[in-house]
Amino acid sequence: MALAVGMRVLTRALLRPWARGLRAAPGRTGPAAGGGDGVRCFRSPRVLVEPDPAAGVAVVKMRNPPVNSLSLEFLTELLISLEKLENDKTFHGIIITSDCPGIFSAGLDLTEMCGRDPEHYAEYWKAVQEMWLRFYLSNLVVIAAINGISPAGGCLLSLTCDYRVLANNPKYAIGLNETLLGIVAPFWFKDTLVNTIGHRSAERALQLGLLFPPAEALRVGVVDQVVPEDQVQSTARSVMAQWLDIPDHARQLTKILMRKPTADRLLTERDADIENFVRFICKDSIQKSLHAYLEKLKQKKG
């Protein structure tokens, strides 16, 4: 227990200033309709939370169309939703899924990393770190119901979860494909993948920027289960019920035991990691290749 409490105190102490900054933006999110049983339900423009108080579970639906790219605003709303659910004793687990057909998340928002100033890049990167830390260390059971393609940052978000269920659709590839964009996945992206699929598979996947279709994703262990598309949510629900059967304190402590060393690495090197990112992303060559990639995405339509 001391470890869990210590970890929570450390995490909160380090993360609070930024979270306070988020809450200082009124009007973006806020309490809405009641969820029944005295449970407050809430929504924000980009995150829809569907609480099931009887089960102790909330479904968090990402709806930042067209592709659920992880913009600064969207990350902010996701984090506020997570924090509210963590602070509400009704909830023991969340299922994160997408409200955008065919797309879980297109990953980090490329427009946040292109043509902006260094201050913006630093702010954005801090929010990405925060997303990873808060989801990776959440005391809730977090299950990803992956109902669409999930490259790069989208894959990272699902890797922070305790369990991943992927819809069996050949279009729904998942992986850390950063090298294909000419960028390098930071050490904590890499560590999360290594912790999930092992060193050798992670090395190959990262160097080649592999996006795994469902059968491959299951074989390598990027996801835990592949099911027909219409069974993703129900499977996530039944897996959640199994996880919630475990005594909460023992499960939470075990989660922290497994994840703390990885999280600590970022917590101790957080500022240096931001500086590295800003230096890297500001390079002319990187800006050019990101611009070219975005242009390619836009021209695909025409």
Ligand SMILES: CC/C=C\CC(=O)SCCNC(=O)CCNC(=O)[C@H](O)C(C)(C)COP(=O)(O)OP(=O)(O)OC[C@H]1O[C@@H](n2cnc3c(N)ncnc32)[C@H](O)[C@@H]1OP(=O)(O)O
């Ligand atoms: C250091 C670590 C750094 C980075 C980690 C990352 O996460 S980088 C982001 C990596 N993501 C990708 O490589 C995915 C890029 N997107 C796609 O491959 C496709 O968009 C996708 C997800 C397969 C969906 O294809 P679809 O045909 O359905 O949509 P389309 O490509 O036409 O995209 C619609 C509009 O969304 C814009 N967009 C797509 N992805 C992003 C993104 N990651 N960030 C910002 N914007 C994105 C795309 O340009 C289209 O814009 P529009 O103005 O409508 O033309």
